[in-house]
Amino acid sequence: MLMNTHEARLDALRKELKARSLDGFVIPISDEHMSEYVGGYAQRLAWLTGFGGSAGTAVVLTDASLEPAAAMFVDGRYxxxxxxxxxxxxxxxxxxxxTSVAKWLEEHAPQGAAIGYDAWLHSTKWAEAADKALAAKGGKLVPVDTNPVDAVWEDRPAPSTALAQIHPSDLAGETSEAKRAAVSEWLTGKNLDATVITALDSIAWLLNIRGTDVERTPVALSYVIAKADGTADLFIAEEKVTPELRQHLGNSVNxxxxxxxxxxxxxxxGKRVAVDPERAVSAIFEVLRHGGATVVEERDPTVLPKAVKNPVEQEGHRKAQARDGAAVSRFLQWLSVEAPKxxxxxxxxxxxLQACRQEAGDLRDLSFDTISGSGPNGAIVHYRxxxxxxxxxxPNSVYLVDSGGxxxxxxxxxxxxxxxxPGEPGAEVKDRFTRVLKGHIALATVTFxxxxxxxxxxxxxxxALWQAGLDYAHGTGHGVGSFLSVHEGPQRIAKSAGGQGGTDQELLPGMFLSNExxxxxxxxxxxxxxxxxxxxxRKIEGAEGEFFGFETLTHVPIERRLVDRTMLSDAEVAWWNAYHARVLEIIGPQLEGDAKAWLEAQCAPL
Known part of the structure; x- marks a missing residue:
């Protein structure tokens, strides 16, 4: 029986592991920056298994006769x-x-197994948990000098050599010098000499640079060591650096x-160095400790200021949303005519939809691969x-489209x-849609x-879903960057900080989130x-303390044919009508002809 492509790749990896005297190997979706979305050169899991999601891990045991001899770990989205x-x-x-990789290894790895891992792709916390689990059965976790997947991946792409780009201060709202000064003050206040910044969006924000090294996320592959004296070392491929970039960064960035x-x-x-255990890989901790630095675990000092957008970033986002909303509205009008055929x-x-965005102007990339799911494919949360x-x-079906620019x-x-x-939706789908809508409105109107x-x-x-015995297996809201990552922490709206990846981070004015x-x-x-x-x-007369709420930034009609009007309260109908009046006000002047007529019909009071 002939092997298929992924079977042959798995077989080649097992031979490589055997040659290295390893009993198994762990392959995450990750790069040396712990990025959510990674460049083609780091797509080891997709190459090996065929999995195209943005979060997952495989474990491969060298002995193919074991049952099971390999496993794929994904969360509820996948x-x-x-x-x-x-x-x-x-x-x-x-x-x-x-379950977890550590638990699985404890149950399924051979007694005394040596399981390899690439310390440039895993967190210290992960490595400690896996090593502890293996030790329970006499085994150990072994860091590899070079990744065995790379050894058998013959046509592996090279990392991008695209030029790093300047993100001007009139879009950033703050200079890189001011941001580095704030990091310097933070370091001094904690009696630290330096911090290692490895997250690509943190580096982009701190230095006011962008890039095209990772699809869908405008970042440049690099590392930064920021120091208490306000200077910084930027480690980046030399072919990516232009004279303009050097001038932009100035003499304080080496x-x-x-x-x-x-x-x-x-x-x-001999220095006291801050490293973020959530964002820096295990190898960085090992190099620092072995070299004689004192490692202090602290959250990357750029994370919170990056999440709290300044007024310039807020206003820029509103302008981007207005263009984007017009593009999506044009698409939905086109869809209303063509899809029923x-x-x-x-x-x-x-x-x-991508063409509509490109026509709207200044689109640099999509913010993620469009989720375009018809019928049963729409039930796959992160379908691609x-x-x-x-x-x-x-005709007469449900279509879900999740997209961004x-x-x-x-x-x-x-x-x-x-x-x-052209027909009318059934009672069940209207009930489910309206319950989702009620949840969306409840979050949009909350004061806290x-x-x-x-x-x-x-x-x-x-x-409203729980009342009918229903739920969904993903978070309700994630942070969003400013011409950066579409998924940005630390803010998040999700179930408690345990099983569903919730967060204890308080919500602060200036933070962007999704409501979904x-x-x-x-x-x-x-x-x-x-x-x-x-x-x-939120200003509340007689309020005892500070209160906040949400300004809705996205302005595109919501599907009115799926709404069961009888399930909505008067307050919910009032929100719907006010929202769509605002959509018409912002998007209407950008449309004409059939598209504008469609928009006006969609925005009529419910």
């Missing part, structure tokens, strides 16, 4: 996708957080080759359409669920006191309504 993309004959499917990073870490001997495919719809899965948008003045993310006519975390608001978005409750009926349809919101102060 439960369906992993089964479509990864061969169940080769990998057992495992769900996190119900530009060095990217491969000088490890010597740079070793040069911190039964000839539009998921891929064609995604291509049309391919030639193999491409469905036609059938990267513009120099803002990053957008919006989901709309559409009824493809200073100190409230996103996990404390999550129940509002789920309440959903419902997914496996094998039938998916529903999600997503707008981006901004945390803003």
């Amino acid at each position: 439960t369906l996708q992993v089964r479509d993309q990864v061969d169940g004959r080769l990998y057992a499917y495992e769900s996190t957080p119900q 530009i060095q080759p990217r491969d000088a990073f490890v010597p740079g870490l070793e040069g911190l001997a 039964g000839e539009v495919t998921e891929m064609a719809a995604a291509d049309k 359409v391919s030639e193999e899965t491409n469905r036609t948008l059938e 990267q513009y120099p003045d803002g990053t957008t993310d919006i989901t709309r669920t559409v009824w493809v006519g 006191p200073k100190g409230t975390a996103g996990s404390q608001l999550d129940v509002l978005a789920r309440h 409750p959903g419902y997914y009926k496996i094998g039938a349809y998916g529903i999600r309504i997503e707008n981006l919101v901004l945390v803003e102060p």
Whole structure:
């Protein structure tokens, strides 16, 4: 029996592991910056298994006769996708957080096993947990000098050599000098000499630079060591640096080759160095400790200031949203005409939406791969359409499209669920959609006191679903960057900080978040309504303390044909009408002809 491509790759990896005297190896979706989205050179898991999601890990045991001999770990967003993309004959499917790689190794690794891992792709916390689990059965976790997947990946892409770009102060709202001064003050206040900044979006924010090294995220592959005296070392491939970039960074930023990073870490001997255990890989801790530095675990000092957008970033985002909203509205009007004919495919719809964004002007990239899901594909939370899965948008069905754009003045993310006519939707789908809508409105209209975390608001978005015995297996809201990552921490709206990846970070004015409750009926349809919101102060007469609320930033009509009007309260109808009046006010002047007539009809009072 001939092997398929991924079976042959798995076989080649096992031979490589055997040659290295390893009993297994762990392959995450990660790069040396702990990025969510990684460049092609770091897509080891996708190459090996075929899995196309943005979060997951595989464990491969060298002995193929073991049962199971390999496993794929994904969370609830990818439960369906992993089964479509990864061969169940080769990998057992495992769900996190119900289990973990460490638990699985403790149960399935051979007695006394030496399991390899790439210390440049894992956190210290992960490595400690896995090592402890293996020790329980006489085994050990072994850091590899070079990644064995790379050894068998013959056509592996090289890291991008694209030029790093300047992000001007009139878009950033603050100079890099001012940001570095704040980091310097933070270091001095904690009696620290330096901090190692490895997250690509943190580096981009701190230095006011951007890049095209990672699809969908405008960052440049690099590292920074920021010092208490206000200077910084930037480690970046020399071919990426222009004279303009050198001038922009000034004399206080010492530009060095990217491969000088490890010597740079070793040069911190005797210094007190802050490293973020959530964002820096295990190898960085090992190099620093071995070199004689005192490592102090602290959160990356750029994370919170990056999350709290300044007035310039806020206004830039509103402008980007206005252009983006017009583009999405043009697409939805086109879809309302073409989809009922039964000839539009998921891929064609995604291509049309991207074309509408490009026509709107200044689109630099999508902010993530468009989720274009018709019927049952819409129930796959992070579905990514391919030639193999491409469905036609059938008449009288539900279509979900989650998409966004990267513009120099803002990053957008919006989901709309559409009824493809010409018939009327059934009672069940209207009930489910309206419950999702009620959750969306509850979150959009909440007022909350200073100190409230996103996990404390999550129940509002789920309440109407819970009443019917329904729920969804993803968070309700994530942070969003400013011409940076579409998924940005530390703010988040999700279930408590345990199983569902919630957060204890309090919500602060200036933070962008998504508001995106959903419902997914496996094998039938998916529903999600997503707008981006901004945390803003609320003035309440007689209030005892500070209170906040959300300004809705996204302005695109919500599908009115899926609403059961009888399920909405008067206050909910008032929100709907006020929201759509604002959509018409912002988007209307940008449209004309059939598109404007469609918008006016969609924005009429409910």
